[in-house]
Every structure is written in structure tokens, then in C-alpha cells.
Amino acid sequence: MAETQTFLRALRERLMYLIAVLLILLIPLIFFSFGSGLIEKVAKKIPLREGNFSGAGGVLKVERPAAPR
Amino acid sequence: MPRTLICGHSRSASIFLTTVLFFMMAFLLVGGNRNNAGMMQASLVYLVFMTVLAYLLFRSGRVHRYRSIFFSVYAIAFVLNFIPILLETRGHIALTGRDIANLDTPLCHLTIPMLILPGLVYGVLIFPTKLFANMGFYPMLFLWLGATVVLGKGWCSWGCFYGGLDEFFSKLLPKRIVSSRKFNYSLRWFPFALLLVIVVWSFLALDPVYCGWLCPFKAVTEFVQPTNWLIWVQTGIFVVLFLGLVVVLPLLMKRRTQCGLFCPFGAFQSFVGLANPYRVRIDKEKCNQCGACVDQCPTFAITRETLAKNKVSITCARCGRCMEICPRDAIQFSLLGVPLRGHDARKPGFLSEVFRPDSLFTFGALLFGAVISGGMAAQVLLRFVHLARTGSFLFR
Amino acid sequence: MLAAAGKALLLGLATGLFCLGTCAPVLAPLMLGEERKGLWPLLLPFLQFSLGRLLAYAVVGAVAGWAGAGAAPVLTPRRVGASFLALAALMLLYGLKGGFPGWRLCRLAAPLLARLRAPFWFGLLLGFNACPPFLAAMADVFLHGHVAYGLAFFLVFFLVTTLFLLPLVLLGRLSRYLSLRAVGQWAAVIVGVFYLLAGLRLLIP
Numbered sequence: 001m002a003e004t005q006t007f008l009r010a011l012r013e014r015l016m017y018l019i020a021v022l023l024i025l026l027i028p029l030i031f032f033s034f035g036s037g038l039i040e041k042v043a044k045k046i047p048l049r050e051g052n053f054s055g056a057g058g059v060l061k062v063e064r065p066a067a068p069r
Numbered sequence: 070m071p072r073t074l075i076c077g078h079s080r081s082a083s084i085f086l087t088t089v090l091f092f093m094m095a096f097l098l099v100g101g102n103r104n105n106a107g108m109m110q111a112s113l114v115y116l117v118f119m120t121v122l123a124y125l126l127f128r129s130g131r132v133h134r135y136r137s138i139f140f141s142v143y144a145i146a147f148v149l150n151f152i153p154i155l156l157e158t159r160g161h162i163a164l165t166g167r168d169i170a171n172l173d174t175p176l177c178h179l180t181i182p183m184l185i186l187p188g189l190v191y192g193v194l195i196f197p198t199k200l201f202a203n204m205g206f207y208p209m210l211f212l213w214l215g216a217t218v219v220l221g222k223g224w225c226s227w228g229c230f231y232g233g234l235d236e237f238f239s240k241l242l243p244k245r246i247v248s249s250r251k252f253n254y255s256l257r258w259f260p261f262a263l264l265l266v267i268v269v270w271s272f273l274a275l276d277p278v279y280c281g282w283l284c285p286f287k288a289v290t291e292f293v294q295p296t297n298w299l300i301w302v303q304t305g306i307f308v309v310l311f312l313g314l315v316v317v318l319p320l321l322m323k324r325r326t327q328c329g330l331f332c333p334f335g336a337f338q339s340f341v342g343l344a345n346p347y348r349v350r351i352d353k354e355k356c357n358q359c360g361a362c363v364d365q366c367p368t369f370a371i372t373r374e375t376l377a378k379n380k381v382s383i384t385c386a387r388c389g390r391c392m393e394i395c396p397r398d399a400i401q402f403s404l405l406g407v408p409l410r411g412h413d414a415r416k417p418g419f420l421s422e423v424f425r426p427d428s429l430f431t432f433g434a435l436l437f438g439a440v441i442s443g444g445m446a447a448q449v450l451l452r453f454v455h456l457a458r459t460g461s462f463l464f465r
Numbered sequence: 466m467l468a469a470a471g472k473a474l475l476l477g478l479a480t481g482l483f484c485l486g487t488c489a490p491v492l493a494p495l496m497l498g499e500e501r502k503g504l505w506p507l508l509l510p511f512l513q514f515s516l517g518r519l520l521a522y523a524v525v526g527a528v529a530g531w532a533g534a535g536a537a538p539v540l541t542p543r544r545v546g547a548s549f550l551a552l553a554a555l556m557l558l559y560g561l562k563g564g565f566p567g568w569r570l571c572r573l574a575a576p577l578l579a580r581l582r583a584p585f586w587f588g589l590l591l592g593f594n595a596c597p598p599f600l601a602a603m604a605d606v607f608l609h610g611h612v613a614y615g616l617a618f619f620l621v622f623f624l625v626t627t628l629f630l631l632p633l634v635l636l637g638r639l640s641r642y643l644s645l646r647a648v649g650q651w652a653a654v655i656v657g658v659f660y661l662l663a664g665l666r667l668l669i670p
């Protein structure tokens with residue numbers, strides 16, 4: 001019993017260190033994907049549009065879309 | 070003040086960590102500028118600067134000191150670059166109605182919590198920016214997601230291009246002028262209240278109200294051109310908030326008052342940053358409750374109450390200050406699920422020194438910080454060269 | 466309706482956090498009785514308690530909406546502005562001072578109710594608790610002057626505050642709520658400033 005517990009604890013620690021190293025390796029991937037067009041590809045699937053701003057007098061205002069009642 | 074006990078790395082481990090970091094930074098900083106000789110040279114200079122900082126940081130263990138230099142340089146470079154870019158591309162700093170209608174406003178991460186709800190419910194972006202532009206919505210969102218996974222709340226000490234400003238001012242004076250002995254620490258919950266209010270309010274008004282009314286950094290980036298008294302009031306608010314929270318209070322208190330007591334994005338990041346596995350933990354075996362850290366934490370994240378429970382608040386920005394001044398080496402960066410070992414109790418040996426939670430965290434944070442700041446820093450360097458040659462800070 | 470929900474959400478968050486901070490210490494022993502084990506014996510008193518609160522809120526919402534409908538003709542912008550200012554003052558005082566001495570309705574009534582062991586009545590009384598954010602909610606409904614609006618408003622208000630109470634009851638973790646309470650107080654301060662500006666805007670033409 002105690003043995004399995006020590007084993008599991010050691011396993012968990014290893015796993016956390018693995019995650020830590022993977023996080024570091026993730027950083028270059030993040031910055032690379034900026035030039036790669038990956039963001040555009042994924043984001044095109046998201047139904048989000050740009051706002052429509054009247055801009056009169058420099059006031060930020062969105063034309064309120066029909067509220068789902 | 071008692072002798073401080075700071076835990077750096079052995080020379081061999083420091084050299085190893087710095088070398089690996091150097092190659093990764095070089096790959097990302099210089100590699101991205103292969104087509105532009107000027108930017109490439111400037112990036113090389115910045116690369117050397119960051120490498121030296123990284124070595125000093127690893128060797129001495131003074132995470133806070135060397136991070137602070139990097140962070141301040143980054144924020145100042147951001148401001149020095151942002152305003153000229155506006156002048157070059159738009160011809161003016163202040164936003165006009167035309168710029169807004171054209172969606173020509175660059176987005177910053179501070180708006181993200183306000184954009185989520187309206188985006189989900191109405192499917193519309195309530196900030197006048199383009200979805201895919203360089204400083205538009207999706208690139209910023211993606212960057213923030215990445216930063217949240219890699220740095221968590223550490224964003225506020227390693228990634229945010231505003232944070233370095235109040236860090237810079239909090240470092241300027243050698244001595245504290247206003248003591249914080251009687252400070253009301255419940256103020257550190259104010260950003261959470263502000264977050265709550267602006268998220269709900271922005272959703273109701275379909276307008277990112279924080280940007281319109283409260284953001285202190287308008288004063289050093291861009292703001293709506295004052296055409297009527299209401300906009301003059303807004304502009305007045307920005308200036309007062311900036312001078313008060315980013316300049317005067319940090320100077321007097323030697324704390325990051327904007328980040329610790331105001332910034333609603335910081336509050337947001339405190340929550341979402343829990344996705345990152347690093348924490349700052351206090352070793353209860355070692356801590357003798359001296360309270361040095363309470364007095365020093367730049368973001369007010371350690372109080373007498375949290376210390377009594379050997380905890381830091383979730384507002385901790387992973388800045389490294391407390392571990393630098395703790396006289397008993399009781400505070401450390403740690404990995405969730407890995408017990409606190411203490412720097413001195415570790416097995417001796419090269420590998421176990423490289424694979425220390427704090428080494429891994431600072432390594433990743435330095436890499437992220439260097440890359441995200443690299444372009445700006447290099448451009449500002451080039452601007453100075455340009456200034457010396459032609460007498461103009463603008464390229465065009 | 467959506468706007469009502471949002472405002473109710475905000476006020477509910479502000480007051481819910483505060484109620485918790487004040488009432489949790491008295492609420493907890495009532496809810497987590499001595500030898501209650503299992504989910505149901507834990508949940509039952511909480512449900513009774515919630516029912517009491519819901520009832521109180523519904524009554525307040527409907528009455529405020531109804532009264533507002535009657536009062537609509539006499540509500541000049543000037544008077545609305547003045548009442549906003551009064552509300553702002555209350556909210557600021559409440560947020561900055563952390564409640565009023567002698568305003569602790571639930572603390573006063575708690576020993577009595579705790580002895581009665583009647584969560585329903587406890588909830589009902591707490592539902593009528595007149596702390597400033599609650600007054601602000603009432604004022605908002607009043608100014609709108611619709612019974613349906615009032616009911617909807619207070620329904621959301623109820624849901625949000627319940628959201629805060631639920632984990633407390635299920636987990637019995639009190640310590641966390643002191644910081645939540647601080648958040649609630651600061652939210653009250655900000656909402657107070659908001660009312661201040663809204664009032665001034667109505668008063669200054």
C-alpha cells in the first residue's frame with residue numbers, strides 16, 4: 001500500500017515536470033503560429049463579426065443587434 | 070534587515086540554462102527578421118542584452134531584480150514605439166470618429182474580459198478593431214491564451230506591456246516615502262469589483278466602458294480626440310489615473326499600485342491564470358512569520374492574514390520579490406503536485422538544479438518575455454539610430 | 466428584459482457577497498446542524514431557506530413595480546435624480562464603512578431564528594433585509610414601474626445570491642467569503658459612484 005503510494009507520488013511529480021518542459025516547448029509554437037495562418041484558419045469558423053460603429057463625434061457605439069427576447 | 074539568503078544556480082547550471090535559452094531566443098528573435106538587415110542587427114543587440122540578464126538572473130537567483138530591468142525596458146520600449154507607429158500610419162495620435170468607423174484602433178488585452186459576453190450573446194465585437202489586423206482581435210486573443218497557459222498570472226510580471234511602467238516608477242526612489250504599515254489590504258479586492266462592474270456594464274451598454282472611461286494607459290497610448298466636454302472629462306480621468314496610480318503612488322509607496330489595486334485585467338488573470346501549474350508557495354517549516362514579505366510584495370498579495378496561513382493571495386503576479394528578500398528562503402516558485410523541497414535541501418547535482426520548478430518557470434517566462442518584447446525593443450533601437458542620423462524619431 | 470437581468474446580476478453580486486459576509490457566521494450553524502450527514506439533510510434546510518427568500522423577493526419586486534406604475538406620473542427627472550443621489554450616498558457609505566452599525570438586521574434576528582430552527586422564516590426575513598444594494602434594486606424596479614419587470618428583476622437577483630450561498634452550504638467553507646465580501650463592498654462603492662453620476666446628469670441639465 002505504502003509502496004504504491006510512493007510510486008504514484010513519484011509518477012505525479014514526473015508528470016508535472018513533463019508538463020513544465022512541454023510548456024516551455026509550447027512558447028516557440030505559439031509565436032510560430034502567428035506567421036503560419038493557423039489563427040485565421042481556426043478563427044474563420046467562429047461566428048463573430050466586427051462591430052459597426054457610427055463614429056460620429058468620436059463616440060464608441062455599436063448598433064445594438066436585435067435582442068433575443 | 071537580516072542577511073538575505075538567495076538561491077542562485079551553480080555556474081555550470083547557469084551556463085547551461087542560459088545557453089539553451091540563448092539559442093531558443095535567437096531562433097525566435099533573429100529568425101523572424103531574416104529579410105530585414107536593420108531589424109536583424111537590432112534584434113541581435115537585444116538578444117545579447119536578454120542573454121546577459123538571463124545569466125545574471127540564473128546565477129544570482131535574484132529573479133526580481135533582473136526581471137524588473139527587462140520589464141521596465143519592455144514597457145518603455147512599447148510606449149516609445151506605439152506613439153510613433155500611430156503617427157506613421159495614421160498621421161495623428163488622438164482617435165477621430167473616422168478612425169473608429171474604419172476600425173483602426175489597435176486592441177489591447179485589457180479589453181478581453183469585456184468582449185467575451187457580448188461576443189457570445191450577440192456574435193459581435195464591441196471594440197472598434199479588425200478581427201485579423203496585426204494588433205486586432207484574434208492575434209491578441211491567441212497571444213493571451215498562450216500567455217495564460219505558459220505564464221498564468223505571471224503575465225502581469227513578464228508579459229504585460231503596461232505593467233513595466235508602474236514597476237519602473239516603483240523602483241526609481243531608493244527609499245519608501247509613504248509606509249504601508251497602516252495600509253488597508255482589503256483594497257486589493259477592488260480590481261475584482263471593478264472587473265465585475267465593467268463586464269456587466271459593457272455587456273449592457275455594448276460599449277467597452279473601461280476603455281472609454283477608466284483606462285490609465287490612454288494617457289500614454291491613444292485616446293479619443295476631445296471634441297466635446299464629455300470627452301474632455303474622460304481625458305482628464307485618464308491623465309489623473311495615470312499620474313496617480315502609475316507614477317506618483319508607485320514612487321511614494323514603492324509598490325505597483327495600478328497593477329495591485331486597480332487593473333481589472335489583473336483580477337481576471339488571477340482567475341484564468343490558475344490554469345498554469347506554477348504557484349508561489351511559503352514553506353511553513355521555514356517561515357518564522359517575520360513579515361518582511363508582507364511589506365515588500367509589489368502587488369499587495371501577501372498580508373498578515375495570508376501569511377499566518379502560509380499562503381499568498383491569488384493576486385500574486387509571480388514577480389519574485391518575496392523570495393528575494395525572505396531571510397529564511399521560505400518562499401519559492403513551485404509546481405503544483407510537487408512538494409516544496411527548498412533550495413538547499415535538494416539533491417546536489419547538475420540535473421536536479423536545472424530541473425528546479427523555479428528554474429523552469431523563469432526560463433519559460435524569460436523566453437516568452439524576450440520574444441514578445443523583441444520586436445518593439447529592436448524597433449525602438451532603430452528609431453534611436455534614426456534619430457541620431459536624421460534628427461527624427463519617425464521612420465516616415 | 467435583458468438589461469434588467471444584467472442590472473439585477475450586478476446588484477445581486479454586490480449584495481450577495483455582502484450578505485454572505487455578514488450572515489454566513491449565523492447561517493452556517495443553522496445550515497450545518499450538528500449531526501447532519503449526507504446531501505439531502507444538508508440540502509433540505511437550504512431549500513426551505515431559499516424558498517423563504519424567493520417569496521420575499523417576489524413580493525418586494527411585484528410591490529415595487531406596482532407602486533412604480535402608480536407613481537410614474539409624479540416621477541420628474543429631478544426627483545429621480547435626487548433619489549439617485551440618495552442611493553449613491555447610501556451605497557458609498559455602505560461600501561466604505563462595511564455596513565452600518567445597527568443596520569444588521571440579520572445579525573439581530575439570528576439568535577432568535579437559530580433557536581426556532583426554521584430556515585424558511587429565516588430566509589423570508591433575510592429576503593426583506595434592507596441593505597443599500599437591495600434598496601437600489603427596489604428603486605430600479607420602482608422607476609421602471611412594471612410588475613413583470615419587478616418579478617424578473619428579483620428572480621435574477623435571487624438566483625445570483627443563491628449562487629453564492631450554495632457552495633457555502635455544501636462545503637461549509639467560511640474563510641473564503643471574507644475576501645468575497647470585500648469584493649462586494651468595493652462593487653457597491655463603484656455602483657455608488659455610478660448612481661452619483663447618473664443622478665448628477667439628471668439634475669444638471
Ligand code: SF4
Nearest residue numbers: 356358359360362395
Ligand atoms: S516567508 Fe520569509 S519573509 Fe515572509 S514572514 Fe516568512 S520568513 Fe519572513
Ligand code: SF4
Nearest residue numbers: 366385386388389391
Ligand atoms: S507574492 Fe511574491 S512573487 Fe507574488 S507578487 Fe508578491 S512579491 Fe511577487
